[in-house]
Amino acid sequence: MISSRFSVAIHILALIDMNDGKITSEYIAGSVNTNAAVIRRIMGMLSRANLIASRPGVVGIKLIKPIKEITFLDVYRAVDLPEEHELFALHQDTNLQCEVGRNIQSALEKPLREAQSQMERVLEGTTVEQIVQDIRSRS
Template sequence: MSISSRFAVGVHILTLIEFNKDGVSSSEYLAESVNTNPALIRKIIGMLKKADLVDVHPGIAGTKLARDLSDITLLDVYKAVNVVQDNKLFSMHENPNPKCPVGRNIQEAIMPIFSTAQRALEKVLGNVTLEDIVADIVEKEQIN
């Protein structure tokens, strides 16, 4: 199991919108950079819009960031594009066999670990802004 690629694509979209802030960021333009189809981009943009991370202006204006770069964290993007149950990264399987020693105890054994991992992920993502990502890409481009 891996985290959905929607998260990476969401970060890519937002970063590219910033790099192209004086241009038109249409779904076709964004899809070309992500190397995917515009329908997927529109779906993810819809999720980002619902989270108030982008403003969508159909036609010539394209998509713009709804907030400053420093006000958008990777946690914001993660939450916007990942449809997770009760906002949890990990979910438990239901109804393990209570007659089995593992089935009887597995949830209680691993839920604290899942909770710790969730908090760690949220802390890391919450401490990185889109501004940090843009700065890193600008630096990498200067080296190349």
């Protein structure tokens, strides 16, 4: 299961955009309903991915990429651990004496890579701006 860091990160980015960046981690935490340190931890990941910028002691968060260019895939990769971004765990160290043990990983690679790619294709085609517009249309 993909961690809720992902949905929280999108929440954060939507709030930044809708408030022109003039909000604190404390305010975001109030909307997400969690601890401000949790928000700052995720914001650290978004910063390292060069999606946002902020400075200690200064209120305000800047979007480095325009909101309409920030895709779900950008966010997913920013908050996904480990860095390899593999969706499927493959069992390793199988028995090389056995035909199946010797070839299972290679045989699985293509279809599983394709499954992951198709999921990522959808994430890449969805922007945080779409979410902002959807939220606005509901209010």
